[in-house]
Every structure is written in structure tokens, then in C-alpha cells.
Amino acid sequence: xxLLLSTSLKCSRHIRPSLRCSATRYxxxxxxxxxxxxxxxxxxxxxxxxxxxxLLHRMNPVRVQYILEKLQEVEEAENTVSSSSKYLNGRxxxxxxxxxxxxxxxxxxxxxxxxxxxxxAIDASESNITIASLHASKDPLLTxxxxxxEYRHTSSEELxxxxxxxxxxxxxxxxxxxxxxxxFLHSCCDLLKPGGxxxxxxxxxxxxxxxxxxxxxxxxxxxxxxxxxxxxxxxNSEELVNFFHEEMGWFTGVPxxxxxxxxxxxxxxxxxxxxxxxxxxxxxxECNYMFWARKPL
Amino acid sequence: MLRFLTxxxxxxxxxxxxxxxGGPAGLALACALSSSQAIRESLKITLIEGGDLSKVRTWQxxxxxxxxxxxxxxxxxxxxxxxxxxWEKVESERTTPIEEMQVWDGISDAxxxxxxNELSSVSSQPIQEMARLTENLNLQRALxxxxxxxxxxxxxxxxxxxxxxxxxxxxxxxxxxxxxxxQTRLLVGADGFNSPVRSFANISSFxxxxxxxxxxxTLSHIPRITTEYQGPNTTAYQRFLKTGPIAFLPLSxxxxxxxWSTTPSLAKVLLQSETGVLAAMINAAFRxxxxxxDYLQDAILQSHSQGTPLTTPAILDEIRWREKSHGIDxxxxxxxxxxxxxxxxxxxxEADLLPPLVLSIQEGTAASFPVRFNHAxxxxxxxxxxxxxxxxxxxxxxxxxxxxxxxLGLADAQSLARCIETAVLRGGxxxxxxxxxxxxxxxxxxxxxxxxVTDKLHKxxxxxxxxxxxxxxxxVEVLNExxxxxxxxxxxxxxxxTNNHFSKDMSAFKLLTLGVEFASSGMDLAKSLLKNxxxxxxxxxxxxxxxx
Numbered sequence: 001x002x003l004l005l006s007t008s009l010k011c012s013r014h015i016r017p018s019l020r021c022s023a024t025r026y027x028x029x030x031x032x033x034x035x036x037x038x039x040x041x042x043x044x045x046x047x048x049x050x051x052x053x054x055l056l057h058r059m060n061p062v063r064v065q066y067i068l069e070k071l072q073e074v075e076e077a078e079n080t081v082s083s084s085s086k087y088l089n090g091r092x093x094x095x096x097x098x099x100x101x102x103x104x105x106x107x108x109x110x111x112x113x114x115x116x117x118x119x120x121a122i123d124a125s126e127s128n129i130t131i132a133s134l135h136a137s138k139d140p141l142l143t144x145x146x147x148x149x150e151y152r153h154t155s156s157e158e159l160x161x162x163x164x165x166x167x168x169x170x171x172x173x174x175x176x177x178x179x180x181x182x183x184f185l186h187s188c189c190d191l192l193k194p195g196g197x198x199x200x201x202x203x204x205x206x207x208x209x210x211x212x213x214x215x216x217x218x219x220x221x222x223x224x225x226x227x228x229x230x231x232x233x234x235x236n237s238e239e240l241v242n243f244f245h246e247e248m249g250w251f252t253g254v255p256x257x258x259x260x261x262x263x264x265x266x267x268x269x270x271x272x273x274x275x276x277x278x279x280x281x282x283x284x285x286e287c288n289y290m291f292w293a294r295k296p297l
Numbered sequence: 298m299l300r301f302l303t304x305x306x307x308x309x310x311x312x313x314x315x316x317x318x319g320g321p322a323g324l325a326l327a328c329a330l331s332s333s334q335a336i337r338e339s340l341k342i343t344l345i346e347g348g349d350l351s352k353v354r355t356w357q358x359x360x361x362x363x364x365x366x367x368x369x370x371x372x373x374x375x376x377x378x379x380x381x382x383x384w385e386k387v388e389s390e391r392t393t394p395i396e397e398m399q400v401w402d403g404i405s406d407a408x409x410x411x412x413x414n415e416l417s418s419v420s421s422q423p424i425q426e427m428a429r430l431t432e433n434l435n436l437q438r439a440l441x442x443x444x445x446x447x448x449x450x451x452x453x454x455x456x457x458x459x460x461x462x463x464x465x466x467x468x469x470x471x472x473x474x475x476x477x478x479x480q481t482r483l484l485v486g487a488d489g490f491n492s493p494v495r496s497f498a499n500i501s502s503f504x505x506x507x508x509x510x511x512x513x514x515t516l517s518h519i520p521r522i523t524t525e526y527q528g529p530n531t532t533a534y535q536r537f538l539k540t541g542p543i544a545f546l547p548l549s550x551x552x553x554x555x556x557w558s559t560t561p562s563l564a565k566v567l568l569q570s571e572t573g574v575l576a577a578m579i580n581a582a583f584r585x586x587x588x589x590x591d592y593l594q595d596a597i598l599q600s601h602s603q604g605t606p607l608t609t610p611a612i613l614d615e616i617r618w619r620e621k622s623h624g625i626d627x628x629x630x631x632x633x634x635x636x637x638x639x640x641x642x643x644x645x646x647e648a649d650l651l652p653p654l655v656l657s658i659q660e661g662t663a664a665s666f667p668v669r670f671n672h673a674x675x676x677x678x679x680x681x682x683x684x685x686x687x688x689x690x691x692x693x694x695x696x697x698x699x700x701x702x703x704x705l706g707l708a709d710a711q712s713l714a715r716c717i718e719t720a721v722l723r724g725g726x727x728x729x730x731x732x733x734x735x736x737x738x739x740x741x742x743x744x745x746x747x748x749x750v751t752d753k754l755h756k757x758x759x760x761x762x763x764x765x766x767x768x769x770x771x772x773v774e775v776l777n778e779x780x781x782x783x784x785x786x787x788x789x790x791x792x793x794x795t796n797n798h799f800s801k802d803m804s805a806f807k808l809l810t811l812g813v814e815f816a817s818s819g820m821d822l823a824k825s826l827l828k829n830x831x832x833x834x835x836x837x838x839x840x841x842x843x844x845x
Contacts, residue, residue, distance in 0.1 A: 049730040057731045061723040068722075090335035090721040111724030138466035139482075139726070140311050271738070 030184040031124045031155055035177045039104065042225060043127040046105020047135050052225060053105065055217070055267065056173065059201075059288075060107050062265050062274040063172055064115070066290045067199050068092050069276075071168075074197070074258055074294065093117035096167040099191055101156045102174030106132030106149075112170070113142055113149035120164075122154045129153040156187040165193045175202040176233045182247065185240075189248060195297040201265070201290045205234035209287040212267075237262035237285045244293050251296075260293035308478060312341045313727065314717070315471060315481035317458055317494050319346030319353075321368075321433060322689025322706030323487030324440035325383070329714035331447035332381040335721045336714075342450045343479060345471065350454035354441050356434045358391045363515045365662040367546060367554040368436070368703040369395060369428040369533075377711045378436075386439035387431060393547050394426035396531040399650060402758070403538040403587050404766050408650075426531075430546050430554070433703070461497040468728070469497065469684055483728040484685045485713070487706075490671065492691035498678030500687065504671030504694065507755065509541050510564035511668050511697050512557040515659040516579065518652070519637060520551045526643050534652045536583055537758035538590065541668075543582045545652040546700075552659070553652065555579060556697050558755075563594055564665045566601045572658040573609030579655050580633035581616050589619040669694045670752055672745060676709075676737040677730065684728035686736060688713055693744050696751045705744050712739045 045052040072087050086092055094116030100109040102123055109121035109132065123129050133151045136142040142149045156171075169188050178184040188198055203209050210231050218226045244250045244260055251259040257279075264277035264284025277284030314330065316323045327344050330336045358364075370378070370392075378384040394413075401408035413424050444450050457474040461484070464470050469484040486494025495502065521530040530553065534545040541558030548554055557579070559567075567575050574597070581590060593615055600607045607615070617627070617634050625631050630648040637656065671694040678685035689706030713736045719725075720732035727733075 057729075060731070061719070061725060064723040064725075088334050088722070090339040090724075092722075093724075110726065113724075114726070115724040138468075272734070 029155065029157060030178040030180045030187070032177065032179045036125045038225075038227060039177075040125045040127040043105065043125065043131045046107070046128070046131050053107070055223060056104075056107055058267075058272060059265065059274045060111060062276050063108060063199075063201055063290065064111050066263060066265075066276055066292070067168070067170070068115075070199070070261070070292050071197065077258055090114075091116040093168075097165075097193075098168040098170065099159070099166045101159075101169060101171040101188060101191075102177075103132060103151070104128050104173075106136060106151065108170060108172050109149060109151070110136060110139070110142060113147070117148065117168070119149045120152065120166075121149065122152050122156070122159060124153075124155045126153045156184065156191060160187050160190045166191050166196060167193055168197045168199065170199045172199075172201045173203075175200055175235055176229065181233075181235060182243065185243060185248075189295060192295045194295055196295045198293050198295065199290065200240075200292075201288065203229065203234045203288055204236045204286055205231065206236070206286045209234055212287050237289055237291060240291050240293075250293060255293070258294065261291070263290045263292075264288070265290055309470065310477065310479050311481075312343045312479055313482045314340060314342045314485060315469075315479055315483070316342070316344045316485045316487055317471070318487035318489060318492075318689070318691070319344055319348065319350055319452075319454060320487060320489065320689065320706075321437055321440065321703055322710055323485070324437060324444065325378075325381075325707050326485060326487060326688060326710040326714060327450050328381045328383055328440050328443045328447075329377075329710050330717060331444065331450055333714065333718045333721075336718055337447065337449050339721055340449075340717075340727070343481075344444075344450060344452050345456050345458060345473065345479075346452070346454045347457045348454065350441060350452065353434060353437045356438050358388065358432065358435065361517070361549055361552050362659060363391075363548050363552050363554065363662075364432040364434050365513045365515050365554065365659075365664055366433040367430055367548065368433055369430050369546065369700040370436070370707075371428050371704050372424075372426070374704045374707045375429060377707055378439075381443070383436075383439050383443045386442045388435055388439075391435050391548075392429050392431040393549065394531050395428045395430060395533045395547070396426050396528075398427065398533045398535070400535045401537070402766070403536050403590075428700070430533075430548060458493060461493060463681055463683075467683055481728075482684060482726070483717075483733075486685060486687045486691040487689050489690045490669070490694050492687065494685055495673060495687055495691050498682030498685040498687070499680075500673050500675050500678060500682065500685075502671050502673040504669060507541075507558075507668045507670065507696065508561065509558045509668040509755075510561040510665045511541075512555065512559065512564050512567060512575075512663065512665045514555045514575070514579075514664070515548070515662040516545070516553050516555050516576070516655045517551060517657045517659055518553060518655045521547075521653045522550045527649060530653065532649070532652075534583065537754075538582065539587065539758075540594070541755070542758065543579070544700075545583065556700075557582065558668055558697065561667070562598060566597055566606075568663055568665060569601070570597070570606055571609050572663065574607060574612050575663060576655045576658055577609060577612045577616060577633065583651055584625075584631050584633050585616065585619060586623055589623065593619065668696055670696060670748065672748060676741060677733045679730060683730070686713060686733055693748060695748045696755050701747055701751065705747065708743070709736075709740055712736055 042052055048054070049057045068087055071092070072084065076084075092115050093112060096117045098112050098117040098119050100112060100119060100121040103109045103121035104123060105128060106121055109119050113119040121132065123132070129151050136149055136151070169191050171188055175181055175184065192198060203213055213229050214231060217224045218228060240262070241255060241260060245252065245255070255261070261279070262285045263279065264281065264286070265274050265288045266277055266284060267274050267288070316327055323344060323346070327342060330340070330342055375384060378387070396413045398411040399408065411427065413427050444452065453473070458471050459474050460472040462470050462472070464480055468480045468482060470478055470480040471484070472478055484494055486492045486498070488494055521527060523529045530547040530550050533547065536543050538559070540560050540563065543557040544555070546554040546556065567578060578593065578597070581593060585593070593612070596615065597607055597612070613634060620627070620632055620634065627634055627636070628645060630645040630651055633654070635645070635654060637654070673687055673692045676687050676692050688709035690702070692709065693705060695702050695705065716733060716736040716739075717727050719735070720727045725732040
């Protein structure tokens with residue numbers, strides 16, 4: 001544990017240089033061609049729930065759980081009226097404009113649309129969009145005139161050129177695959193309406209995450225195709241907090257629970273299930289974690 | 298089953314959940330789903346039943362006349378039924394608490410007694426009863442009434458499913474006998490042992506038939522009313538005979554239900570005999586030493602094969618004669634021939650060890666069904682059978698000796714409904730493998746454990762081999778003495794997780810499973826003893842294994 005702690009502190013001091021630079025905003029793209037090719041090749045496996053992306057299928061309910069819990073927490077802190085009944089009827093996101101950046105096969109996008117959100121899902125890989133659209137077309141709820149789900153082959157940097165802004169921006173397991181993450185984060189933040197919520201999930205850059213996501217998942221168990229993850233592209237939660245503090249100025253010092261938060265998500269192999277770690281559980285953001293930040297009003 | 302890809306035509310309706318089968322498990326699932334606000338407000342549910350549910354809807358119990366299909370509802374099942382607002386609709390006057398269970402060995406007479414108040418002494422909360430007996434129809438009617446309060450579920454009874462196919466979007470589509478077609482996001486098979494949904498989902502099942510037939514009947518017996526000298530008719534009795542267990546389940550002071558697992562040939566002959574013969578044999582099966590009971594059963598079989606079935610007076614004569622030779626006094630509680638008109642006032646000694654004397658079988662209630670062990674290899678379908686889930690008898694068929702069949706089905710319904718609700722609240726596709734996976738994770742091994750113990754009980758008690766009888770006798774006698782200690786230990790374990798976990802989950806059956814563990818360890822001991830005794834003993838044991 002000591003080793004883990006000291007390493008993580010070292011990591012947080014040694015911030016990824018790219019998270020600091022944003023001088024050339026929007027003049028360049030954050031899309032990495034190799035990454036796009038990699039995921040395009042795998043795109044036909046997106047909806048094989050026991051295959052390549054099985055772990056993401058299992059993770060999806062926990063991502064949604066976190067999104068809903070956080071939205072409810074913020075809502076209840078701001079309104080004196082309890083909004084809990086809204087979160088019990090299966091349409092918790094009704095009326096919200098949501099964009100899912102880097103939607104892949106649409107695992108999260110479909111869930112958001114089912115929960116009532118007006119969902120725009122975008123991906124830089126055309127074949128991902130094709131697979132995602134094809135899959136959604138099989139579900140009468142997600143097609144037809146009342147459908148709330150729209151897929152588009154584009155990037156966040158392209159989308160900000162339009163006027164449309166969102167209540168919620170989601171970007172799951174994307175940050176660790178982009179070039180120039182600072183630029184990517186900027187574009188995500190620009191897509192938000194004031195007071196909007198940014199939800200991300202990503203992987204920390206720690207010995208533990210190397211061991212679990214690269215050594216075990218890719219090389220030993222082969223649950224994930226080797227080459228999916230790149231250790232040096234992983235981002236620590238402290239780096240994200242620093243980015244929103246120093247770069248975006250969304251808060252000063254340590255963020256309050258209504259400003260930003262990192263929460264670990266932990267895979268339990270014996271149950272083939274992910275769980276959301278407690279808010280202050282130590283070391284839980286050492287591997288996979290959710291990050292949330294709110295754009296100031 | 299024909300399998301071809303179908304595209305949704307103009308006349309295909311679309312629902313989120315189609316439940317095939319309107320038995321207790323299917324109805325309970327529909328009720329549990331409807332009791333969730335999230336499901337009620339976002340999912341369209343249809344229940345399809347081939348039979349006529351109006352018979353269930355309009356069912357009325359009449360006085361002391363009871364249906365022959367009764368079930369013991371465990372406290373856990375009852376809690377579930379209370380939670381989904383069904384229990385309040387069950388006619389409680391027609392249900393009976395089981396406050397005590399007497400279980401004994403047909404050969405050695407080793408006896409184990411479970412008393413609800415014994416459990417209370419080590420529980421923080423008083424436990425009044427272990428389970429409650431109710432006619433299945435009483436429960437089914439309550440479930441139907443409950444469903445009618447929720448207009449969200451459409452009930453299609455008298456509707457047969459002609460075919461189940463998979464559409465090209467991967468959804469199952471039901472072709473109904475009335476020409477309607479329904480495509481569904483999730484297809485639930487609550488359609489019994491020969492489940493068509495299970496065959497569509499291409500889920501195989503493993504199991505065997507026990508070469509045993511279970512006789513059920515409603516018994517009229519001498520009244521057992523609370524007096525100074527005896528308690529109410531709230532004790533269940535079960536005697537393990539070599540041919541299978543015979544169980545007596547109390548329904549009212551003068552009526553009780555019978556479940557008697559025995560050989561198919563004997564069951565057939567008993568049901569063909571005069572009802573007086575069956576009544577006399579039931580009394581004898583609880584009372585006579587095994588050797589004589591064996592003799593009587595052979596006599597009945599023989600007389601039938603010779604075309605001269607034994608009459609009621611003849612069988613009573615036989616029983617009287619056998620009792621005399623065993624030295625059983627005709628006035629004693631152990632006699633099947635006690636003079637009925639003298640059975641008022643002070644009951645004979647040990648009367649509480651035996652069920653009250655059966656006087657007659659209620660008309661038209663004697664029937665039988667084959668006893669099976671069957672477990673589906675999966676509860677949720679994949680690939681060409683995706684978007685399917687099985688529950689109740691479609692997933693598992695269990696020996697009736699522990700009265701667990703219906704309870705397992707109710708627990709399935711509770712678990713599946715919870716799993717669907719979670720998926721809805723998380724925006725999941727309720728037909729997907731990911732959404733359904735928690736259901737088998739929660740239920741499969743839980744069911745398997747209970748099924749396996751029931752199966753072992755059946756097999757251990759089918760043997761009359763010396764060491765096996767000795768082992769199960771010692772096991773049961775020791776357990777009977779240690780029970781309060783055992784119960785106390787289990788209470789502590791349960792109390793740590795949730796306060797009332799134990800009282801919810803505790804059933805006499807779970808305690809009985811401990812007895813089986815004990816008995817099997819006794820058997821292991823017997824095994825190792827025998828091994829040391831050399832070749833001769835070994836061959837005897839191999840023979841006994843063959844019998845098992």
C-alpha cells in the first residue's frame with residue numbers, strides 16, 4: 001500500500017505535459033488515426049456482450065448509476081423540493097439534452113435515450129457509428145418518430161462549431177485514447193451549457209492500472225485485444241482536478257462535492273460485475289474511475 | 298420447433314415483456330413487476346395463458362371442503378407476497394399456520410421435531426409459524442385480483458401459443474392460436490415442466506424421474522381442537538418410508554392435505570381402490586411398523602393383480618391383526634383402528650406424535666402426479682434463443698417432499714422482477730444478457746442447493762440398508778438434541794447482515810438441510826468403517842450404492 005501511495009503521489013506531481021498545453025485550441029484535432037483504425041477493426045464486436053467489449057457492457061449500468069446519483073445529488077442540493085420520485089420512474093433524464101462523445105457501439109447512448117434524454121451520440125470512427133445505428137434500429141423504442149437517439153459521425157471539435165449546447169456531456173473511456181487530451185477536454189467543456197455536467201470515465205496512470213488493464217486484461221487473460229490501452233496515455237484523477245482548477249478555473253482549491261468529483265469503479269471478477277466505490281474510499285481511483293465536473297453557471 | 302426469421306409485419310404487436318404461463322410463478326412475476334413504479338410507467342406487459350383463468354378468478358372455498366393442491370408458503374415467500382400487496386388478498390381464514398413439524402424415520406422411528414416457538418427462544422423477534430398452508434387456488438386468485446388492480450398488464454387467457462420464432466432484430470415473436478402475433482423484448486417462460494419457451498431458447502435440462510408417484514388428497518379426520526389436553530391442528534407430520542415420504546399438512550381442525558410419494562404401481566392401485574382402503578392405508582402408513590406396512594402394500598398389489606381388490610373391511614381386518622401381533626393396543630394413539638366414537642375428551646398418550654385419525658377422503662380429491670427432478674442448464678437464453686428467461690417449473694422441478702416447489706418459483710419471480718427493475722432504472726435493455734445476468738446469478742445455485750438436498754433426502758431415506766439407517770438415525774437424533782444450539786448459531790450469522798434476515802429466511806426446511814448434512818457425514822463414517830471390514834462388506838456397500 002505504501003508503495004502504491006508514494007507512486008501515485010509521484011504520478012500526480014508528474015503531470016502529463018499535454019494536459020497543460022492548450023495554446024493551439026481547435027487548430028488541430030485530438031483524433032488519433034491509429035486509435036480510430038483499432039476501434040474500427042473491432043467495431044463489429046461492440047454488441048457481443050460476452051466478447052471483446054463484455055467488460056464495458058458490465059460497466060455500463062455502473063456508469064449510469066453514477067450519472068443519475070450525481071445529477072440527483074446536485075438537484076436536491078439546489079432545490080428544496082425533493083426530486084427523488086423522478087429517479088424512480090425509469091425516465092430520470094427526461095427533457096435533458098445529452099451528448100455522448102466517443103459513443104463507440106452506443107452502449108451508453110442507448111441507455112441515456114431509454115432514460116428519456118434527447119441524446120446525440122458522436123464518434124470519430126465511421127464504422128462505430130454504422131454499428132451503433134444498426135443496433136439501435138433493431139429496437140422500436142430507439143427508432144421511429146418519437147426516438148430520442150441520434151448518431152453522427154463527427155468529433156467534439158467539429159460539433160462545437162454548431163450552436164447546439166448540452167445539459168450533460170458524457171465521454172466514457174475516451175480520454176485515454178485521444179491525442180492532446182487538454183484540447184479534447186476544452187471542446188467537451190465548450191459543448192456544455194452553463195451549469196451543465198461533464199461525466200467521464202477513464203483509467204489512471206498507476207502501476208495498479210498497468211497491471212490490471214494492460215498486463216492482466218490484454219496480455220494474460222486476453223479479455224481485451226492487446227494494444228487497446230497505452231499506459232502513457234492514461235490520466236490520473238488529480239491531473240483532471242488540476243486541469244479544471246488551473247486551466248478551466250471552474251473552482252479554486254479542493255473542489256466541493258457540487259463542483260467536481262472522482263469516484264473509483266472496481267471490477268469484481270468473481271461476480272463479473274463492476275461496483276461504484278464509496279466517495280472517500282482510499283486508493284479506489286487508482287485504476288478505472290468516473291470523473292464529474294460542473295460548468296459554473 | 299420450427300425456427301425461421303420473421304420480419305415484423307403490420308399485424309405484429311410489440312410488447313416489452315411477454316410472460317407465457319398463468320400459474321402461480323407467472324402471475325407472481327406479473328404482480329411483482331406491476332408493483333414497481335418504474336416498470337409500471339415504462340414497460341408494456343402481456344401474460345398469456347392457455348387455460349381459462351375465470352375459473353381461478355371466481356373460485357370460492359366452501360367450508361371444510363379443500364382443493365387437493367395446497368402449498369406451504371415459507372415466511373420468506375410470504376414476506377415477498379406482502380411486499381407486492383398480494384398476501385392481503387389471500388383469504389386468510391382458509392390458510393393454516395404450521396407451528397410444528399414432526400418428521401420421523403419409517404424404519405428406526407428416529408424423530409426430529411421443529412417447533413416455531415423453539416426458534417423464537419433464540420431469536421430477537423418472535424416467530425409464530427414456520428410456514429403457512431394455503432390452497433394454490435386461494436393464492437392464484439389473490440394474484441389475479443392484484444393484477445386486475447394494475448391495468449398495465451394485459452391478460453390473455455384461453456390463448457394458446459402456436460409457435461415461437463426469432464425475428465431478424467433478435468426479438469422473439471409469439472404466434473397465438475387466435476392469429477395475433479406479439480413480438481417481445483423479453484420472453485419469460487413460466488410455462489411449466491414441458492416449457493415451450495425453454496425449447497425455443499434451446500436450453501437443455503437435466504434430470505430424472507424418480508420412479509415415484511405422489512398421491513395427493515384432502516383428508517377428513519377426527520377433530521383436533523385446542524383443549525386442555527391437545528394443541529390445535531397446526532402440526533405437519535412426515536414419515537419417511539422406504540417407498541417415499543408420506544406427509545400430512547393441516548388445513549383446518551377437521552381437514553388436512555396428503556402428499557404421499559410412493560411407487561407408481563401402489564399409487565395406481567390405491568387410487569383405484571375404495572376410498573376407505575386409501576384412508577385406512579394412510580392411517581397405517583403413519584403408524585404401522587414398516588415390516589407390516591410392507592406386507593399390507595404387497596397384499597393390496599397382489600389382490601389387485603388377481604382381480605379381487607381388497608375391500609375396506611378386509612384391509613381394516615388385516616391392519617387390526619397386524620397391530621395385535623405388534624402388541625399395539627387398539628386404544629393407543631399408535632393404532633389405526635381406534636374406536637372413533639370414543640375419540641372425544643382426553644386423547645390417548647402420544648397422540649401429538651401422530652396425525653389425527655383419517656376418517657374419509659374428500660370426494661374427487663384423490664389424484665397423483667409423477668415425481669421428477671429436473672433443472673434447466675441455464676435460466677436465460679442466448680444466441681438464437683436470446684431475450685428469454687425461465688422461472689418456476691420451467692426452470693426446475695423438485696421432489697415435493699419438502700414442499701419447496703412453489704416457494705422456489707416465487708423466489709425466482711421476486712429476483713427476476715428486481716433484476717428487470719434495476720435494468721429499467723439504469724436505462725438497460727431488459728432483454729439483454731447484461732440486464733438479465735443477475736437473475737441466474739442470484740437464483741441458480743440457490744435453487745440447485747435446495748433441489749440437491751431434497752434429492753439426497755429422498756435417496757437417503759429410500760434405503761433400508763443397516764448402516765444407512767443407522768447413520769441417518771444417529772444424525773437425526775443428534776440434530777434433534779442440538780437444534781437450539783444450531784439455531785442459535787444460525788441466528789447470529791443472520792443477525793449480522795440484517796436484523797430480521799433470519800426470521801425471513803428461516804424455514805424448517807433449511808434446518809432439515811442441516812440434518813441431511815449430519816446424516817451424510819454419518820454415512821461417510823459408515824462407509825469408512827465398512828471399507829475396513831474388507832471385501833464382503835464392501836460388496837454390500839456397492840450394492841447399496843447401486844440402490845441409491
